[in-house]
Amino acid sequence: LKDAHLKVGIMCTIGPRRFTGLLTDFNMRHKGIQLQLVEGVPSRLSQLLEAGEIDVAIMSSSEKFPERFDVTPLFRERFMLAFPTGHRLTQHETVPISAIDGEIYLRRVNCEYWDHLSHLCVERGVKLRISYSSEREDWIQNMVAGGLGICFLPEYTAVIPGLQVRPVTEPEVTRDVCLVTVAGRRFSPAVSTFVGAVKSYGWAEGASPVSMRRSAA
The missing domain is CATH 3.40.190.10 (Periplasmic binding protein-like II)
Incomplete structure (x- = not known):
């Protein structure tokens, strides 16, 4: 893929530590895909996803996701x-x-x-x-x-x-951090490639939790 564009919604309370490895690997394998991260709260990301203004979202919810979304749990924290x-x-x-x-x-x-x-x-x-x-x-x-x-x-x-x-x-x-897409929506090649990469990534082998003690240095 060349000059392909991809917009990924990221819930603003999700830290980058578990995703750096995924993004590094994805960039090495698919340099022709330009990825933009769009930050927001769950309600805003849901609206953008439904409107087609973002392609996929990474988010969590304290309640069950609506049936209009396909949801794949990635990891629990x-x-x-x-x-x-x-x-x-x-x-x-x-x-x-x-x-x-x-x-x-x-x-x-x-x-x-x-x-x-x-x-x-x-x-x-x-x-x-x-x-x-x-x-x-x-x-x-x-x-x-x-x-x-x-x-x-x-x-x-x-x-x-x-x-x-x-x-x-x-x-x-x-909480479960999940990959969320619109149910039944057809993916572009770039979106399909990214969704496949996210689902196949080794989340269970991801980054260690935050250290329980941090110095003031």
């Missing part, structure tokens, strides 16, 4: 709790939801699992004090590292130095 160095939660290898009662929470506005996570807190009588919120993942992480509060993060998020992260437990919370 846990939710982690992020907090600053020296925080009282550092002593935990995993953090039960009950352990964060009374903490100041910095909300990632685009987190598609926030309603689910907050419901888990309410069910267990856990009260969080919502402080700042932002659409910017980097701002939230920097504020957490600066001691302004804690936040939930997906397992394969690119984490800045200065953050401590631990898996959330009791209960464990996970």
